[in-house]
Amino acid sequence: MGVTCVSQIPVAEGKSVQQTVEMLTRKLELLGAEKQGTFCVDCETYHTATTTMGNPAQPGKLMYVMHSSEYPLSCFALFENGPCLITDTNFDVLMMKLKGFFQNAKANKIESRGTRYQFCDFLVKIGTVTMGPSARGISVEVEYCPCVVANDCWNLMMEFMQSFMGSHTPGIPSVFGSKHDSVYSPADTMIQYMELLNKIRKQQQVSSTGMR
């Protein structure tokens, strides 16, 4: 486990999501990255039932429950700008028990699936973000395995990302800001995915309302 940066890459002009993913993976393979199976990150949204809660201080707070194939026996529960709880997968059973208090917005389930590559000390995961049946975007996760302090390896990571993402290389992730020189944890990766998947979900909502 090392330091990870999760970002989005826009769909190339005149190309489909799948074609853009293929272009990226081809670049990685040309660099010498090796394919290592697949990965999946999913995110489910739960609404706090405000009508039943009767607590006006927390209107419609959203809770996210996520899973990652990199941590197959764990479950991550998060609030936006709030704490991230790491649990075992029995947390999913608890959410079923909590049905009366937290409702699963099933239509909002969003996931990123794709291929996992290794290039020396880097792990790269290129994923197609889907919500329901349609592809909504492309996620790129880059992990630098030998280091756990974000500030110590950010420049190196950025340089590596530039080699295959070019002008779409992301800026420093906001979770790094709060970490300073402290140890990076898997929860920080999930927070980045949550933020990215939310952004992609909102983009879609805006463009679909714009079409009307």
Place this chain on the structure above:
Amino acid sequence: MEAPPVTVMPVTGGTINMMEYLLQGSVLDQSLESLLHRLRGLCDNMEPEAFVDHEMMFLLKGQQASPFVLKARRSIDKAGIPWHLRYLGQPEMGDKNRHALVRNCVDIATSDNLTEFLLEMGFRMDHEFVAKGHIFRKGIMKVVVCKIFRILIPGNTDNIEPLSLSYLVELSMVAPAGQDTVSDEMRSFAEQLKPLVHLEKIDPKRLT
């Protein structure tokens, strides 16, 4: 180049529908040693594990008549082990053929920011206590002998006093739903502890 790891899809869903079978009793402080001695003889051949735990009861109130209750437990004496979050369903007494109290249960290991997270979810802490004692095992059965301590200053587990002059004794096991025959094994084990302690299925409704 090392072999590529097997990538697996996340296991979602957890273990569904597990039931806890429970028998309870108590012994006075002066009888503790003879009970522990008996348990050492009856249980699996291992030294009983000593523990000091801090347990907090959290409630989530909704429109429903009864609030949703969760128990959060952490070890005080051992560092670095996960917190334990537990949901327990409505207890069923059942008929005479079932020899233990049965309730649905979900056990979850969590990171140490559980309290903060439960508060964020809208839970409120109702009460807390410290439990000190020993755990014995026999097969999948678990015997816990512990003393419950009241916490005098909220959140401060150093400032505690015993709740009573006795020890709580609990015999429990967790099994998939519908396997009521496991309670027979519990009954025969409880029989072997008589007359040191009488373990019974106690209806919590009777206590309120």
